[in-house]
Amino acid sequence: MNPLMPSLSPAALSWLDPFGFGRAAFDYWRDAVERSTLYLDVMRQRGNQYLEHIEQTKPNVLGFESEVVIDGRELSRPVNYELMRILPPDGVETDPLMRPFVVVDPRAGHGPGIGGFKPDSEIGVALRAGHPCYFIGFLPYPEPGQTVEDVVEAEVAFLRHVISLHPDTAEKPMVVGNCQAGWQIMMAAALEPDVFGPILIAGAPLSYWAGERGYAPMRYTGGMSGGTWMTSLLSDLGAGLFDGAWLVQNFERLNPANTWWDKQYALYSRVDTEARRYLDFERWWGGHVVLGGQEIQYIVDNLFVGNRLSTAQLVTADGRRIDLRNLRSPVVVFCSRGDDITPPPQALGWVRDLYEDTDDVIANEQTIVYCVHDTTGHLGIFVSGSVSRKEHAEFTANMDYIDVLPPGLYETTISRAEDRPDAELIERDYLLEFQPRSVEELDREIQHRPDDDRRFATVARISEINLGLYRRFLQPWVRALATPESAHWMRLMHPNRMGYRLLSDRNPLMVPVPVLADMVREDRHAVGEDNVFRALERVASSQISHGLDAWRELRDRSTERLFLDVYGQPLLQALVGLGGDAHAHRRRPGAEPEHRRFVARRREEIRAKVAEGGSHEAVMRSVIHVLGGAPATDGRNFQRLRASRAELEPDITLADFKHLVREQFFILENDPEAALAAIPHLLEGLDAEAIDAHLEHIEHVLAASGELSEHAAQRFERIRALFEHSKPATTDSPTGAPASDTGGSAPPASASEAPGAVPEPATTKPANRRGRSRKASPRRRTPSKADD
Template identity: 75%
Template sequence: MNFLANPLLASTSSSDTLASMMDPFGFGRAAMNYWRDSVERNILYWDVMRERGNQYLAHMEQTKPNVLGFETEVLMDGRTLPNPTNYELLRVLPPSNVQVDPQKRPFVVVDPRAGHGPGIGGFKPDSELGVALKAGHPCYFIGFLPFPEPGQTVEDVVEAEVAFLRHVIELHPETTEKPMVVGNCQAGWQIMMAAALEPDVFGPILIAGAPLSYWAGEHGKAPMRYTGGMTGGSWITALTSDIGNGLFDGAWLVQNFERLNPANTYWKKQYHLYANVDTETKRYLEFERWWGGHVVLGGDEIQYIVDNLFVGNRLSTAQLVTRDGRRIDLRNVRSPVVVFCSRGDDITPPPQALGWIRDLYEGEEDIIANEQTIIYCLHDTTGHLGIFVSGSVSRKEHSEFTANMDYIDVMPPGLYETTISHASERTDAELIERDYLLEFTPRNFAELDQDVMHKPEDDRRFATVARISEINLGLYRLYLQPWLQAVMTPEAARWIRRMHPIRLGYKLLSDRNPLTVPLPVMAEYVRRHRQPVEQDNMFKALESMASDQIVASLDAWRDLRDSSTERMFMDIYGQPLLQAAVGLYGDAHVHRRRPGAEPEHRRFIEHRQNELRHKIAQGGPHEAVMRSVIYVLGGAPATDERNFKRLRASRAELEPSTSLSEFKRLVREQFFILKLDREQALASLPTLLKGQSNERIDGYITHLEHVFAASGELSEHAAERFEQVKALFDKARPKAVSAPAAKASGEAENASVESAKTKEVAPANAAPDTASDTAAKKPSRRAPNQRKGTQRKQ
């Protein structure tokens, strides 16, 4: 190249050559590039902080702030109810590219009111609401306003949610299926309280990251459960409410969450934005709009929550009683309950999400006796917020729960764990319609205890905390509360809320601070002339290493703090003298006997068993088919959603007029009959099929084969059970008759069929003719020679 012909290239080449001579290893150029990049990133970072402050102020000035990503309309305002609350029912309007089927089950999401504002359940397109909308469900959202109504209580909120659900049911008279309700975190236990009081308004319930058993936890983890003991009980909650003139600032709850992970709060989250400021700004601001949207709770509300749930642990042991005398017993919940939790959740770890099952029941047999279906799903990595947001790590769980709620709604009572596998990882992928397969495995309490890790000695420690909390709260109310309430004014309380460190962090870095005036101008200039440093820059690598060291140091400090706190808690509240001083030493039932052990409950179970014994031989072909399905599949270690597709077809083919609630009753009743007396239940199958023709019986067997084929080949044990069922069905076949008699019988049967078609009414103990016609056209794929041989013999 002729450098003389191009002076610019010649100058550039000369400068590069000179730079290479003066800086042969490139350290100086790498340092200059990194210095420029770091200055630019600093300017952009602080400008994002300014935008965050402006966003916070604009959000808090709204009358009804929320972070929902969907358009909504208000259907009911809780402030108009007999006991006013700050909650409201919203209808979620689907996006233009989404079609909603009003015939489908309504889907209701209830967001937590634990310091933050509403909307996290519909925060993103792939959130809980987004998943349900894509599946075509009519969706509703129960949110709340920033300030409570005067005198509002937790019971008022529960009653408001029940009223909202009744209104949703009224809006969908064309469907008999009750709404599916999702309760996130704090809303989870609130929804369970409502379902225990009014079980008739609930369909399947999904509680995500909801702590129902606050005393449960694994040693070395779940540090939040020690907070009540280390502060001397709930008197500190009453003090905070009195400082707020009867209102509790949710920013204090948010601060507790942030202290759990100081590395993330004080460094990692902010450094991630600084290091990726060119791409992370939008995501960061979206999340901060919710995280910084602090709300206020009523003093009576938070005191009830801390006394009865956090410290008292009374919900999971049926000790809560409403003001009108109703006991809140979670055994009254009649809907299937799906518990979604994660081992990566440090706010609601699995023991606190699942411990209520062990607190309430003596074993899996007790769950079955109460006709309850409890399903739990354990994620390995997702954090607390990831459970609600339905992000990339937990999207498939929410999608599968939503898609299979009809299956879950008719599952037999018991305790199950669900797992989700990718279709491509299975050998029977051609039988799976979607990308994932939901499978259910029956569990016992020994397996549940591997996740709950219950320790009776810890119960006595936490019961000691509860007693000391009552003592300290009484002393505070006697000596300090009257003085504090006398001097605190509403204006002073507002000033204290404004001066909270978390709130100030947002306000000081906004346009209201004159020092931020140059930031937008500087940031705009940087964006126009941005020169990001290469990722292989040695100084950028050193920066990343330094960040990792800071995170490791903060994590080490957190671990030391948490382990020291746990050790102090165990030593203090494990002292026999302290336990004896509050009347708990040597008490074998420190917080109450399990409700399942009560005599009245045992009498109820005995009465229910006697009723079922009388029904063993009652019914017809549909009872026989359903009993056979449950018997064969009950012998398998697990079942999955594909069986439900055939069960749903069973309902459509054999009993098209049967409602879902009646179908569910049939499934559960046959399950209990098999559980009560399996030998007698099987021996009664020929009785249930008495009077059926060979063609009908062949049709029932073919139908059973289709049900079992939906999930692939049967296991050896299940196949043996199926052969046993077919032999029992063969016993019900009519005896051989002469040709004229057979002809007359056939003409009579045809006449009765025509009569039934004319009246459009099927006999109560026989399947509709559409089932037999369908079955006759579908030859059996299992043991055809056996049936033909039987017919030839006849």
């Protein structure tokens, strides 16, 4: 019996309370007291866990065993980062010949390890796919004098070492950067593009001025605080160190309903089952780290307020310009409309900032793939198990295909295989499709507004003025008064840190809590969800949450309105030097003369290769031409094409295959008519049987995606006509006149049949390998050896 609760006999209760309301009230009251005791005990455990975690030399929430490969503190320019090799768990084997997979952890105020926090994380998905995995994490305190550029150079050094550990792997490492780590690895890839394979950035802000009005409150923070001078003030008060708890507090302020009520009520209402999950998350959320004053000032000045990354205005200390157009690896951008920290415009706006149109993307030989989730929040993008099992699993499984996608801009959609009419053609549970997009179509997601650019440019100018005034008049005094001891006590007294300490065992008032919690667990009296007072509790909780949401919406709308009104004043803009209407506040970086010469030289090289090659080039060119006219494509074509290509040339590598695909794409892009007209020349010397085999192979590859669209079918018929026209003539007719080996007469002489001309496309749809029209089978077929 629980000594905290009095007891009455059931008979007495029935006589006193014939309708059961009193009994329900008593049961609810007893359950509420017990839940409150258990809740307080969980908070005590949270506090103890926090203290134990921050007192570790290398705190980490990484859910996998690992070993340190390189300690960044031992580099020539020391940093508090380290490269770790992930040790596969029992029952999981990795192939050292597969592409290495590197996850870079975000350093945005919280502790390290979130990229491998759960078994169903980015690392877990890659391990199960057989990839050797590495993790770039960090330590709680920066090295003296450490800068953002030092960290970028360290990450480049880490990747070079990973490449050296896999000398027999032709593919460069796939690199994943979450949140802050995303823009950091993009900077590294812009400086050293040769060490990067495909890049996946999840929830990473790159275009900081972008955002849809009403849905991006965080972008107004710099303007409402008068610029970045407060960052410098907090760093000076911290004796050169910036407490990451301030960044965490900014995140929490975005959603007060979740911070102040929903998260805590979820624990309280299900305290018997929710404690473990809550404590696991809080171990990371409360693991505040420290950033160097130089680092955070560089970030807020150049990125958050200055927006210099997406417009190629950043220059390193040794004079190198950080231009994201230098990337040569495919970039996959994963974002969500439910993310209020990095909304899609901030994750995708850099494409519009850098490239004028899709032709500009192609001219830079860049492949950009983006996926916009509808609902998941910021952390859910790289923590949610459901997202990792679907989006991240599909990205990992299709990364080789993404690596050979022709340059351009693509949007991905993920559909469940069983919901599709061509389910029998799909080997996995989900299908990742790629829809070609234009910069104009992307702009509908970004919702760029030039008048907002002028406002944010005004903020940047005012920030520079206020920072200069602070450094001139206040900074000497603040630095003279701040000491390492005062900085230490300031961090201890931060409200986010104090909340953990006050509810730990170091508070004498918490001594009886574990004893009472154990007594409750021994004799727990939980009430069912059908209890009327429990239902009223849920209603009250919902009203509190909705009230906080309403207050947040009012706050955000008021902040946005104030920002737009203040920084939209023409007089203020003129006072900071932005009065001219012709001033470009977000100027698209122009092409360097060297880049223009490179593009011109590349076009000449491609033009000279139109008629170079043989049947393999003809087949690849044909497939690209047909798929280029389709509304979407996916990895099934790639798997079939690569498998059959390997049969023809067993020693083919992915790098060679990628080169072939891209060369043929550029040839078609540069002059499609000349490229198609050259196909008969590429097939010269082949007999009719070999040409038929190649044509059948093309048809087999195209059949992987189901029925072709009408436009793609017309393109295929044009290819068929070109292959038929390439067959050598025979002299089997009685008159000795040449006839085609298909039994028909020779093509009539016409302008379309002149040397180098392309036959007119037919309008019939292609047949499958047995000559029948391709239709979806009602049953899932068993993959054949040909499919492998």
